[in-house]
Amino acid sequence: MNPTREITLRVNGNTVRAVCETRITLLDFLRDQAGLTGTHAGCEHGVCGACTVQLDGESVRSCLLFAAQVSTGEITTVEGLAPAGSLTDLQRAFRRHHALQCGFCTPGMLMTADALLRESPNPDEAAVRAALSGNLCRCTGYQPIIEAVLDCAESRAEATLRADQRHAPTTSGGAA
Amino acid sequence: MKPAPLDILAPTSVAHALSLLVEHGDQARLIAGGQSLMPILAMRLAAPAILIDLNGIGALRGIHAQADGSVIIGALSRHRDLERSDLVAERLPLIAAAMPWVAHVQIRNRGTIGGSLAHADPAAELPALCLALGATLELHSPRGARHVAAADFFQGVFATERADDEMITAVHLPAASPGQRWAFIELARRHGDFALCGIALTADCSPIGQVLGARIVVFGVSDCAQRLPQLEAAIVGTTPTPTSIDQAMPALDQVEARSDHHASSEYRLELLATLARRALRQAFGFDERIAP
Numbered sequence: 483m484n485p486t487r488e489i490t491l492r493v494n495g496n497t498v499r500a501v502c503e504t505r506i507t508l509l510d511f512l513r514d515q516a517g518l519t520g521t522h523a524g525c526e527h528g529v530c531g532a533c534t535v536q537l538d539g540e541s542v543r544s545c546l547l548f549a550a551q552v553s554t555g556e557i558t559t560v561e562g563l564a565p566a567g568s569l570t571d572l573q574r575a576f577r578r579h580h581a582l583q584c585g586f587c588t589p590g591m592l593m594t595a596d597a598l599l600r601e602s603p604n605p606d607e608a609a610v611r612a613a614l615s616g617n618l619c620r621c622t623g624y625q626p627i628i629e630a631v632l633d634c635a636e637s638r639a640e641a642t643l644r645a646d647q648r649h650a651p652t653t654s655g656g657a658a
Numbered sequence: 659m660k661p662a663p664l665d666i667l668a669p670t671s672v673a674h675a676l677s678l679l680v681e682h683g684d685q686a687r688l689i690a691g692g693q694s695l696m697p698i699l700a701m702r703l704a705a706p707a708i709l710i711d712l713n714g715i716g717a718l719r720g721i722h723a724q725a726d727g728s729v730i731i732g733a734l735s736r737h738r739d740l741e742r743s744d745l746v747a748e749r750l751p752l753i754a755a756a757m758p759w760v761a762h763v764q765i766r767n768r769g770t771i772g773g774s775l776a777h778a779d780p781a782a783e784l785p786a787l788c789l790a791l792g793a794t795l796e797l798h799s800p801r802g803a804r805h806v807a808a809a810d811f812f813q814g815v816f817a818t819e820r821a822d823d824e825m826i827t828a829v830h831l832p833a834a835s836p837g838q839r840w841a842f843i844e845l846a847r848r849h850g851d852f853a854l855c856g857i858a859l860t861a862d863c864s865p866i867g868q869v870l871g872a873r874i875v876v877f878g879v880s881d882c883a884q885r886l887p888q889l890e891a892a893i894v895g896t897t898p899t900p901t902s903i904d905q906a907m908p909a910l911d912q913v914e915a916r917s918d919h920h921a922s923s924e925y926r927l928e929l930l931a932t933l934a935r936r937a938l939r940q941a942f943g944f945d946e947r948i949a950p
Contacts (some may be wrong), residue, residue, distance in 0.1 A: 483707070485665040504662045507696075525699035526659035531764065540738070540767040546696040547768070550666050551711055594764065612950055615849040616762025 489549050493518065494562030504550055509533045511549035512559060519561040520589050523619075531617030534590035535559050541597040543616075560589035563596060572596055572634045579630035583621035590617050595631045604635055663700035668711045672718065672827060675710055676800050680823055688825055690734055690773035718772070718827060721745055727833025733826045739759025741766060750831055752791060752840040752860060756783050758950040759842070762850040772826040775811070778818045778882060780899050780916075781852035785812050787881035789875045790840075790858040793831050799824040799938070810884040835862040839869075841941035843933050844878070847920075849950065853878040854921045854931035857937040865883045867897045867942075874934070879915040879926045888912055889934060898942045906938070907931055 485504040490497060500515035509526070512518045512535070524532035526545045533544040536558040556611055564570045569577070572595060582588045591614065598605060598613040605613070609629045611624075619627060668688075669675040680684060684706040685861035689695050712718065718734035721743050729749050731740070740746050760766055760774075760783050774784040775795060788795070788808035795806050797820060811819045816821050820826065844856030861872040873888045877883035892906035915926035939945040 484663040503767065505664050509663075510660070528693065528765065531762070532693045534764055537767075541764045542768050543693075543764045545700070546693055546765075547708075548666060548692075548711075551692075551713060598763075610950065612849055613759065613763055616764050654705050 487496070487550060489515075491516070491549060491555055491557060493557045494559060495556075499556070502549070504548070506549050507545050508535070508549045508552055508557070509525055509544035510549040512544060512557075515549075518559050518561050522586055524586070524590075528572055529618070530587075531590045531594065533615065534593045536593055537599055539597065539600065541594045558593070559590055563592060570596075571637060572599065572631070575630040576627070579626045579633060581626040581630040582623060587617055587619040587621075588641040591619065591627055595627075595634075599631070599635055599638070604639060605631075607632060659700045661864045662697075662702060662705035664699075664705070664707055666710055666711050668714045670716075672715060672798055672825070675712060675715060675825060676798060676823070678708075678710050679825070680800055682710075685909055686710055688712060688776070690776075691736065691769035692773070693769035694777040694779065696944070707822055719824075721926050722807065723749070729831045731771055731829045731831065733770060733775075733828055735771050736759075737766035737769050737771070737774075738763075740771070748891060749834065749945050750791070752772075752842055752858060753787055753831075755840075755947065756787055756842040757856065758854075759783060759844055759850075759853075767849075775829065776818065776820060776826050777806070778812055778814075778816050779852070780815050780880065780882050781854075781856075781878040782883075783842075783853070783856065783858070783877065786858040786875045786877035786913060787842075787855065788829065788831075789885060790828065790860050790873045791834075792860075792873065792902060793829050795826055796828040796830060797821075797824045797857060797930045798827050803827075805830070809885075814881045817882075834860070837865070839863055839941040840897055841936045841937040843940065843948065845929055845933060852920075855879050855933055856913075857930075857933045858883075859937055861893065869894050869898065874937075876913070876930060876934070879913070879930060881916075886910065886913065886934070893938070898938065900939065900944050903935060903938045903942070903944075910934060 487504050490503045497515045512521045522532040524530035528543050529548045534541050535544045537555045553639045611629050687706040690712045718732045720732045722730045738761050747754040774782050793808045795811050806819050811931035839861040842858050844854045855878045859874040862870045872893050874886045874890050888906045888909035892909040896902050915923045917923040940947050
């Protein structure tokens with residue numbers, strides 16, 4: 483007996499429907515049924531973090547979920563971060579800081595860091611390290627990744643500040 | 659590293675889940691967050707034909723304040739629910755402090771309280787927290803409901819008092835005494851990995867700081883989280899000072915620790931002595947608490 487079923491998921495704003503074995507993980511569904519191979523299969527038992535995606539905006543390990551369990555949620559993969567051919571500011575920060583070499587861990591790093599910055603826009607270095615502790619990288623030694631995430635947070639804070647200053651009333655006399 | 663063929667059933671009520679559990683017997687396993695069960699399935703350490711997925715039972719998720727100051731946490735509440743809860747921060751600061759130490763954020767986003775307690779990993783934080791807080795677990799089966807003290811629930815490595823036809827539905831956490839002292843501390847080689855040794859403690863004190871009662875719990879060193887009665891006895895009745903805490907440490911001499919590929923028994927006992935001292939110093943205000 484090998485039960486199968488039709489599974490319908492919302493992935494990156496699209497509906498993906500496929501008949502597959504019930505035992506299929508979200509990871510394998512994304513890669514094999516949805517064709518979204520940006521989500522990487524590493525250890526397949528919840529240790530390495532390479533398969534991290536977002537479920538309703540929160541980072542989760544796609545190897546530790548069955549596809550059949552998440553039909554009510556919105557799934558975001560690395561392909562869903564930016565429109566095809568473009569990069570988000572976080573991805574550009576990774577490139578600027580050489581935060582990847584082989585790239586295997588990068589999708590998981592990005593999905594974890596993206597969720598972190600949404601929840602805490604101004605994390606300190608310790609918070610970034612703690613947030614990324616579940617994502618293994620064997621190339622970079624982590625430091626460039628930490629720096630990329632902090633740099634991205636800083637750039638966003640500066641952009642927000644500039645926008646606030648542009649819209650601030652000019653009659654108040656500044657520092658008061 | 660793929661689970662064996664299986665089917666997934668998704669009940670929407672506790673009664674339905676329990677009837678499925680009875681109907682399918684040892685062919686079935688309950689799955690909540692799945693953050694411990696999925697690796698077991700992937701490594702084929704278990705190959706149940708049926709998983710009863712509890713995630714659709716919305717009534718099991720939630721953190722509820724009670725008028726008497728106690729808190730009831732639904733079994734399907736996720737670790738992150740506790741981590742973010744103002745109610746937990748206010749009434750259960752020990753749990754709030756411990757949550758960031760539980761696994762990695764991706765695991766906490768999905769893993770549930772009931773699932774962690776039912777799994778009963780020797781190095782998991784939640785069993786220790788329940789012992790330190792004097793928690794009671796609520797279990798339901800077709801035979802009815804019962805409440806089991808955490809002290810009676812954990813029986814060994816992955817072994818609990820839960821019967822095959824039962825499921826954990828909630829955890830009851832009693833109100834803390836005024837001025838209750840607490841501390842949580844653990845050590846793992848990588849942040850978020852299973853602890854080699856950890857301490858969770860609460861101490862009830864008189865207005866002048868004398869310890870009236872204490873629950874000092876160690877986890878990660880033996881088959882399951884356990885209280886340290888000799889150390890508790892050495893602290894109760896005293897008004898702790900750094901010196902008196904140091905003098906209580908020989909009470910740890912009777913503890914036995916396991917050896918495995920992560921750490922030797924000797925190393926774990928060294929850690930235990932160090933972490934117990936630090937936890938007591940933090941609880942009584944002689945050291946800063948350590949952020950995860």
